[in-house]
Amino acid sequence: MKRVTQFAAAAAMVLIGAGSVNAQSITDKVRQRGYVSCGASQGVPGLSRPDDKGVWTGFDVDSCRAVAAAFFGDSQKAQFVPLNAAQRIPAVQTGEVDVLARTTTWTYTRDVAVRFVAINLVDGDAIMLRKSLNVGAAADLEGLTICLQGGGSLVENALDLIEQQNQVKVERVYFDSTILARDAYFGGRCDGYMSDGFAIAGQRAAVASNPDEHAIFQSGATTEPLALAIPRGDDRWFDIVRYAFNAMVWAEDRGITSKNVDEIAASATDGETRKALGVEPGIGEPLKLDDKWIYNVIKQVGNYGEVFARNLGEESPLKAERRLNALPRDGGILFPIPFK
Amino acid sequence: MLQDARFRAIMAQAALLAGVAALGFVLLTATARNLELRGIPLGFGFLWRPANFQIAETILPYSSSDPNWWAAVVGLSNSLFISVLVILLASVIGLFIGIGRLSSNPLVSGLCRVWVEVARNTPLVVLLIFNYALWWEVVPLATQAWKLAPGTHISVRGLSMPALTWSASVLAPAAFLATSAAILVVASYAARQRQVETGRRPAYVSAAWLFTALGASIFLLAYRDAVSLDIPEFRRANFSGGWSLTPELTTILIGLTFYTAGFIGEIVRGGILAVRKGQWEAATALGLSRGQTYRLVVVPLALRSIVPPLNSQYINVVKNSTLAIVVGYQDFMTVVSTMINKTSHAIEGVAIILGVFLAVNLALSALLNAYNRRIAIMER
Numbered sequence: 001m002k003r004v005t006q007f008a009a010a011a012a013m014v015l016i017g018a019g020s021v022n023a024q025s026i027t028d029k030v031r032q033r034g035y036v037s038c039g040a041s042q043g044v045p046g047l048s049r050p051d052d053k054g055v056w057t058g059f060d061v062d063s064c065r066a067v068a069a070a071f072f073g074d075s076q077k078a079q080f081v082p083l084n085a086a087q088r089i090p091a092v093q094t095g096e097v098d099v100l101a102r103t104t105t106w107t108y109t110r111d112v113a114v115r116f117v118a119i120n121l122v123d124g125d126a127i128m129l130r131k132s133l134n135v136g137a138a139a140d141l142e143g144l145t146i147c148l149q150g151g152g153s154l155v156e157n158a159l160d161l162i163e164q165q166n167q168v169k170v171e172r173v174y175f176d177s178t179i180l181a182r183d184a185y186f187g188g189r190c191d192g193y194m195s196d197g198f199a200i201a202g203q204r205a206a207v208a209s210n211p212d213e214h215a216i217f218q219s220g221a222t223t224e225p226l227a228l229a230i231p232r233g234d235d236r237w238f239d240i241v242r243y244a245f246n247a248m249v250w251a252e253d254r255g256i257t258s259k260n261v262d263e264i265a266a267s268a269t270d271g272e273t274r275k276a277l278g279v280e281p282g283i284g285e286p287l288k289l290d291d292k293w294i295y296n297v298i299k300q301v302g303n304y305g306e307v308f309a310r311n312l313g314e315e316s317p318l319k320a321e322r323r324l325n326a327l328p329r330d331g332g333i334l335f336p337i338p339f340k
Numbered sequence: 341m342l343q344d345a346r347f348r349a350i351m352a353q354a355a356l357l358a359g360v361a362a363l364g365f366v367l368l369t370a371t372a373r374n375l376e377l378r379g380i381p382l383g384f385g386f387l388w389r390p391a392n393f394q395i396a397e398t399i400l401p402y403s404s405s406d407p408n409w410w411a412a413v414v415g416l417s418n419s420l421f422i423s424v425l426v427i428l429l430a431s432v433i434g435l436f437i438g439i440g441r442l443s444s445n446p447l448v449s450g451l452c453r454v455w456v457e458v459a460r461n462t463p464l465v466v467l468l469i470f471n472y473a474l475w476w477e478v479v480p481l482a483t484q485a486w487k488l489a490p491g492t493h494i495s496v497r498g499l500s501m502p503a504l505t506w507s508a509s510v511l512a513p514a515a516f517l518a519t520s521a522a523i524l525v526v527a528s529y530a531a532r533q534r535q536v537e538t539g540r541r542p543a544y545v546s547a548a549w550l551f552t553a554l555g556a557s558i559f560l561l562a563y564r565d566a567v568s569l570d571i572p573e574f575r576r577a578n579f580s581g582g583w584s585l586t587p588e589l590t591t592i593l594i595g596l597t598f599y600t601a602g603f604i605g606e607i608v609r610g611g612i613l614a615v616r617k618g619q620w621e622a623a624t625a626l627g628l629s630r631g632q633t634y635r636l637v638v639v640p641l642a643l644r645s646i647v648p649p650l651n652s653q654y655i656n657v658v659k660n661s662t663l664a665i666v667v668g669y670q671d672f673m674t675v676v677s678t679m680i681n682k683t684s685h686a687i688e689g690v691a692i693i694l695g696v697f698l699a700v701n702l703a704l705s706a707l708l709n710a711y712n713r714r715i716a717i718m719e720r
Contacts, residue, residue, distance in 0.1 A: 086681040093686070113684040133577060144577060145497070150670065152393055152681035160394065160404065171578075172396045173588065176665045176674065184668065187476030188496040189587060191577045233377060 026234040030098050036071065038064035039088055039097035040080040042177050044195075045202035046311050046318045047103055048080065056080045059198075059311040060101040063120045063228060063245060066301045067099055070244035070293045075300040084177050086151035089113060095231050099241055103196050105154045106227040114229045117238060118245045121226040122324040122333065124218060125158035126197040128204055131215045133191060138166040138219050147181040147190035150174030155194055158222045165221065182207065192217075196224065198312055198320055205317035223324075239287055246337045247294045250276070251303035253327055253336040258302040261295060276339040283339065294339065304334065375687065386683040387412075393678050395670050397586060408679050415675025416696060422592055422671070423658045429593070430600035430657070431650075437601055438608025439634065452605065459602020464660055468595040472667040475587045482578050491571040493579060498590065500572040503583035508566035516559050520552040588669040595667070600657050607649045611642035643715050651708040655701045672696065 030036055040048035040056060048058040061080065068078035083091050083102060092100045092114040103123070106116045127146065129135050135144075141162065148155055151174075163169060170192075175181040178195055182203050185193035193200070197218060204211050230241055251257070254273060256264050265277040274280045277298075278291040290296070301307060312320045326332025342348060375382060391411040394404045399421050402414040440452035459467075476496050480486060485495035492501040506513065527548035535541040560567070572582030615638050623633040662673040673693060680689035 086677045089681060089684060090686050093684070109682075109684065143575060143580060147668075150393075150396075150665075150674065150678060152678045156393060172394060173586075173668045174396050174665075174670055174674075175668050180666070180668070183473075184476075187473070188481045189476060 026095070026098055026231060026237040027240070029095075030071065030237075034072075035077040035079050036064060036068045036099060037097045038067075038078050038080050039083050039091050039100035039102050040064075041102050041199075042082045042084060042179055044103070044178065044199045045206035046198060046316055046320075047202060048101070050080075057311070059121065059307060060103065062301050062307045062311065064099050064101040066248055066297045067241050067244045069296045069300045070247065070289060071240055073290055073292065073296045075296075084151060085149055085153040086176070092229050092231050098230065098237070100229040103199060103226045104229055105224040106229075107154070110229070113232075115232050115238060116227045116229050117241045119225045119227045119333075120245060121198065123196045123198050123224050123226055124220060125155050125194065125222050125224070126200040127192045127194045127217045127219070128185065128200050128214050129192040129217055131213055135192075135215065135217050138162050138221075139168060141166070141170050141192070141217075142168040143170070144191040145171040145173060145189070146192040146194050147173045147175065147185045148194040149176070149178040149181050151176055154222070154224060155196065158219070159194060161221045162219050196226070198318070201318045201320050202312075205319070236287065240289070243287070243337075243339075244293075244297055246339075247297040248301065248304040248307060249327075249334050250294075250336040250339060251298045252305045252334075256298055256303060257306055258299055261298045265295065272338065272340055371687070381685070382687060383685070384688055386679075386685050386688075389683075391679065391682075393682060395675060397589065397669065408683070411675055411679065412672065412692065412696075415670065415672040418670060418675075419658070419661045419664075419672040420700070422589070422596065422664060422669070423661050425593055426596045426600060426657050426661070427654050429597045430604055430653075433597065433601040434604025435608050435639075437605030438612060441605060441609050442612060455598075456602045456605050459599050460606070462599075464595070464599050465663055465666055467599055468591065468663060468667050471595040471598075472587070472591045475591070482574070485574075485579070491582065493572070493574075495579075496587065497578050497584075498587045499585040500579040500582055501584070502569050502571045505568050505570045506566055507568065508563055512563065513559075516555065520555060523551065524548050586669075588664075588667050591667045592661070592664045592669045596657065596660060596663075599660070600653060603653050603656075604650065607646055607653065608642070610649075611644075611646035612638055614645045615641045640715075644717065647708060647712045647715065651705055651712075654704055654708065658701055658704065659697065 038061070040058075040061060043049045044058070046058055048056060048060040050056050061078075064080070065075040065078050069075035071077075081091065081097055083097075083100075088100055088102055088104060089110055091097050100114070101120070103121070104110070106119060110116070127135075127141075129144075133140070133144070135141060146159065148159065150156060156174075159170065159172070173181070173184060173190055175184065178199070181190075181195075182193055184190055186208065193203070195203070197216075200216055204214050204216065208214055228241055228245060230237055251261075254264075256273075256277075261277070264273065265279055268274050268277065268279065271280075275283050277295045278284070278293075281291050284291040284293050287293070302310070308322060308325060309315045312318050313322065322330070322332060324333050327334050327336070372382065387409040388407050390405050391408045392404055393411070395402055395411065395414060395418075397418070398414050399417045400414045402411065406414075437452045437455055440448045441456065443449045443452075479494060479496050482495040482497045485493040485497075487493055489501075492499075494500075524545070527544040531542055531544040534544070570582050572579040572584070619637055619641060620633065623637045628636065661671055664671040665674040676689050676693050680686050683689075
């Protein structure tokens with residue numbers, strides 16, 4: 001009889017648990033947990049990778065830290081979950097991560113499964129090849145072997161597209177992690193290693209034993225809008241993530257950096273800046289956040305230009321150009337949404 | 341009626357069953373509702389849509405425009421291919437390791453022991469990644485490939501060797517092979533019957549072989565233009581043409597065989613030790629050599645205690661084959677995971693993975709259990 005009681009109790013607990021799966025909003029869940037759970041890559045230099053002390057750094061990491069800075073007032077209240085290409089969308093769908101900042105291309109199929117919030121980086125596919133192969137055009141890829149991450153990544157599609165458009169045939173070796181694909185390439189298993197452009201530049205700059213031996217071929221077959229994604233069903237969380245990212249773009253547009261933000265807050269005269277930086281009250285109210293939330297993002301993480309320069313641009317080993325990832329006045333497509 | 345112990349027992353069982361069914365129902369409906377709330381669609385319709393992804397290495401013909409269900413079948417064939425090869429190789433090698441460990445030669449027993457200890461005490465993933473890394477640590481680049489024989493090279497790109505190609509219809513050789521096999525089977529059956537009846541074995545089988553050889557020569561002569569030798573050539577960066585074995589397939593085969601053979605070796609050793617000493621002595625008394633003792637007495641007796649644990653090792657091989665993607669070989673699990681990523685049908689995909697592995701492993705178990713019943717001691 002005792003066993004039956006135990007069983008009934010266990011069953012009741014399961015039932016209660018099953019019933020309340022969706023009762024809690026993401027915003028409440030994150031606040032209760034005390035940190036933002038971010039989906040990251042398995043280690044792509046410049047985008048998301050733990051440094052030698054185990055601290056996650058990179059452009060995507062900073063995009064997620066901005067959310068933590070906005071929500072908790074502390075950019076360190078973010079934890080990172082390494083995910084491969086196949087795991088990332090289910091990890092968002094099931095709510096395992098609150099924000100996915102992991103070079104994920106915004107597509108229709110994915111957007112009806114999760115919620116894309118903002119394009120944080122525009123990239124295209126790229127192939128790293130040994131310079132000795134002299135690949136100058138897509139036609140030169142004929143008969144070569146390419147190592148890449150499988151699992152349904154869009155890079156796979158880009159390679160199919162290159163084959164169709166240029167009437168070439170390449171051999172593929174698929175791995176379940178881009179890291180294994182990279183190591184196989186450096187080991188000589190493949191002639192080329194394919195991934196997103198920034199990721200390729202990062203791997204060459206940070207991992208290749210002699211970066212000068214490797215050339216990067218960009219076919220231009222695809223332009224990928226890489227975006228931040230969140231689970232569906234919480235408009236408040238959507239707003240927080242969207243505007244935490246916008247704070248960085250807006251700050252660059254206004255010339256506000258992590259270094260001069262205090263100065264500007266003290267001296268600003270226009271109403272939008274004074275309100276946005278929390279000098280005048282009210283900016284946090286609609287999102288139920290602190291009035292200093294935009295200030296915190298800029299102070300702790302920096303503006304878009306600073307974050308790009310630090311992780312991917314001139315201050316990083318990658319030395320990547322900004323190209324489309326710039327404000328419209330600089331020839332890019334980053335539109336700051338006014339904080340009005 | 342409550343005083344009746346049997347009635348009470350039945351009622352308790354019925355209540356338990358109803359409870360489990362209710363729990364299952366609630367979980368299913370809660371899952372369906374939560375999936376709907378999160379915008380995750382349910383249904384198997386995606387299986388008939390084009391897969392739109394490639395599989396690098398396949399046993400069956402496949403292109404990315406084939407439907408998802410065919411991609412899953414192709415992935416399953418990849419998994420079964422490595423599982424079957426590993427089971428066969430690991431069983432043979434495991435048998436020798438088991439016997440070797442009992443050898444009185446310290447070198448043989450020591451080596452077998454090292455094999456067993458390394459295989460049993462290393463995580464399989466580590467073993468596979470280590471094996472795979474060996475390719476580029478040990479084997480030269482394609483430009484400096486080791487030449488084993490004319491047209492046969494081994495390099496970090498794998499083994500590449502000449503292949504016989506057949507340009508005529510495959511029906512002709514298939515028909516020829518089937519006919520020859522049928523003749524051989526019939527001949528050996530007839531010879532056996534004859535031997536039972538008369539005590540003498542007629543030369544039917546030799547005659548059948550002779551006939552087959554003759555047939556083969558005529559066949560090859562008739563079709564000599566259809567056969568050609570395809571020798572791999574080095575072009576730009578790699579060998580192309582001929583027949584090649586990729587490092588990925590080789591690594592998963594060697595790694596998984598090494599690992600499984602270690603476990604099977606221990607099972608075999610245990611089985612041999614379970615054979616009573618009297619059987620050995622009886623065999624010796626009959627004047628059987630050591631090899632004959634093993635072949636005719638010990639192994640058949642040991643099989644009775646070997647087969648049941650072997651069953652679970654074989655099932656482990658099938659399950660462990662899902663690690664193949666770690667070394668770049670796409671198996672069933674990888675293919676279906678890719679499908680899940682592309683279609684967002686995670687629940688259905690996982691259900692397919694579970695269902696298929698369950699079916700494969702239950703079939704394997706049934707097969708081995710049938711074999712086990714055949715070799716078990718018959719009591720009359």
